[in-house]
Amino acid sequence: MKKLEVSAIEEGTVIDQIANKSTFKVANILNIQNIEQVVLIGFNLSSKKLGKKGIIKIGGKLLTQEEVNKISLIAPDATVNIIKDSEVVKKFTVDIPDSIEEFMKCFNPNCVSNHQKILSRFHVIHKNPIRIRCHYCERHMGVDDIELV
Amino acid sequence: MISLKDKDIISISDFTKEEILYVLEMSGKMEKEYCPDILRGKILANLFFEPSTRTRLSFETAMKRLGGQVIGFDELGTTSTVKGESLRDSVKIIEGYCDIIVLRHFLEGASRLTADSVDIPVVNAGDGASQHPTQTFVDLYTIKKAKSDIENLSIGFLGDLKYGRTAHSLAYALAHFNADMYFISPPSLRMPKDYMEELEIRNVSYQEVETISEVSDNLDILYCTRIQKERFAEPVEYEKVKGLYKLSKSVMDELKVKDDLKILHPLPRVDEMDESLDTTEYAMYFQQAYSGIPVREALLASVLGVIQ
Ligand SMILES: Nc1ncnc2c1ncn2[C@@H]1O[C@H](COP(=O)(O)OP(=O)(O)OP(=O)(O)O)[C@@H](O)[C@H]1O
Ligand SMILES: [Mg+2]
Ligand SMILES: [Zn+2]
Numbered sequence: 001m002k003k004l005e006v007s008a009i010e011e012g013t014v015i016d017q018i019a020n021k022s023t024f025k026v027a028n029i030l031n032i033q034n035i036e037q038v039v040l041i042g043f044n045l046s047s048k049k050l051g052k053k054g055i056i057k058i059g060g061k062l063l064t065q066e067e068v069n070k071i072s073l074i075a076p077d078a079t080v081n082i083i084k085d086s087e088v089v090k091k092f093t094v095d096i097p098d099s100i101e102e103f104m105k106c107f108n109p110n111c112v113s114n115h116q117k118i119l120s121r122f123h124v125i126h127k128n129p130i131r132i133r134c135h136y137c138e139r140h141m142g143v144d145d146i147e148l149v
Numbered sequence: 150m151i152s153l154k155d156k157d158i159i160s161i162s163d164f165t166k167e168e169i170l171y172v173l174e175m176s177g178k179m180e181k182e183y184c185p186d187i188l189r190g191k192i193l194a195n196l197f198f199e200p201s202t203r204t205r206l207s208f209e210t211a212m213k214r215l216g217g218q219v220i221g222f223d224e225l226g227t228t229s230t231v232k233g234e235s236l237r238d239s240v241k242i243i244e245g246y247c248d249i250i251v252l253r254h255f256l257e258g259a260s261r262l263t264a265d266s267v268d269i270p271v272v273n274a275g276d277g278a279s280q281h282p283t284q285t286f287v288d289l290y291t292i293k294k295a296k297s298d299i300e301n302l303s304i305g306f307l308g309d310l311k312y313g314r315t316a317h318s319l320a321y322a323l324a325h326f327n328a329d330m331y332f333i334s335p336p337s338l339r340m341p342k343d344y345m346e347e348l349e350i351r352n353v354s355y356q357e358v359e360t361i362s363e364v365s366d367n368l369d370i371l372y373c374t375r376i377q378k379e380r381f382a383e384p385v386e387y388e389k390v391k392g393l394y395k396l397s398k399s400v401m402d403e404l405k406v407k408d409d410l411k412i413l414h415p416l417p418r419v420d421e422m423d424e425s426l427d428t429t430e431y432a433m434y435f436q437q438a439y440s441g442i443p444v445r446e447a448l449l450a451s452v453l454g455v456i457q
């Protein structure tokens with residue numbers, strides 16, 4: 001077995017190829033402070049594809065679709081590996097959804113979605129690099145403007 | 150066949166090229182024909198959460214000229230909003246009193262929220278800094294009248310292109326018509342990235358310059374916008390640029406321009422256009438203001454389904 005840069009887990013999920021600077025945002029999305037099982041975080045690891053990358057390994061946990069959608073916005077190259085009996089049994093890439101509801105905040109302070117009790121809504125107009133248009137104010141956001149809630 | 154019945158008028162980007170041409174054609178009809186009865190029995194609610202006398206009056210005039218009636222308010226003081234009612238609740242209730250809602254609001258996206266909340270058509274009469282689509286139809290109609298065709302024109306946008314929402318929407322609409330666009334502004338007031346992106350996605354050719362003399366001889370239309378002092382952090386910065394973007398008869402005499410160049414401005418002006426310009430052949434902005442009525446008549450009658 002090859003040497004793992006961040007050590008092994010028996011059951012759980014490995015999120016690999018995380019855009020390095022988004023590593024801790026992904027950790028927040030997964031709410032790792034409240035996980036009881038093993039959590040391993042790697043940061044500033046070298047990656048052929050990304051230069052530097054992050055990895056997060058979580059014992060026992062499977063991701064929800066909402067978590068995957070959120071991760072796709074800030075770490076579009078991430079891969080999700082499901083581990084069983086210490087082996088990768090399933091691997092998939094995160095997919096940016098065409099529309100986003102609720103879990104993102106519009107960056108425009110004058111947007112109606114930040115002043116009325118309504119769910120925010122966005123349309124993804126371009127995936128790489130990511131550009132998102134607010135359904136209400138129609139402003140465009142890039143990766144640095146994304147604020148997840 | 151094109152029908153705009155029940156369509157909301159929120160953003161110019163909701164309209165196809167064919168729909169835009171249809172609105173312009175209907176506006177021409179409304180200007181020629183007097184139709185004092187076609188909206189008889191219909192009620193328009195003018196909901197102005199932010200005051201704008203001229204826009205409100207133009208909708209009221211358009212509605213009344215077609216035989217309809219108008220209700221509404223133009224200050225927050227008398228509305229339930231001050232009692233904490235949500236916009237969605239307010240418009241859902243008002244929907245029961247009228248056939249069409251015209252909304253002006255200080256929050257960006259308020260008209261989209263309104264349109265999503267009610268079944269009757271909603272017209273955006275300006276929401277925050279974002280959209281003011283009926284003004285864009287007025288601008289397009291004026292251009293069409295001036296040039297008889299709106300395809301393949303060279304159009305310069307002059308002044309505050311950063312905050313000037315009318316310039317943004319007009320550029321967006323003209324992208325359907327193979328326009329060559331020139332954005333003439335100080336570096337601090339350039340067209341925002343969002344709009345450039347939209348234009349690039351749609352293969353529009355544009356050029357950014359800082360002075361009008363660099364491109365003036367190409368232009369068929371010059372669209373001026375207000376340069377507002379408040380937009381500048383330093384008063385000296387404003388003083389530096391304001392003269393560069395000020396038009397007058399003598400400035401026009403110095404510039405190389407086409408004889409049939411037409412100048413538009415959404416008005417009100419501050420001091421970016423001198424009154425000496427008003428009597429020149431270039432000035433189109435008062436006709437533009439008068440076009441507000443037939444264009445709004447056409448829009449109201451179309452979405453209320455009484456003209457085809
Ligand atoms: N049992 C395990 N415990 C923890 N991490 C593991 C385990 N098995 C694999 N991994 C990690 O999961 C990720 C995917 O493993 P895999 O063996 O598919 O590597 P790979 O061939 O490099 O995949 P990729 O092409 O996605 O980078 C790697 O980061 C790897 O270190
Ligand atoms: Mg690998
Ligand atoms: Zn918004």
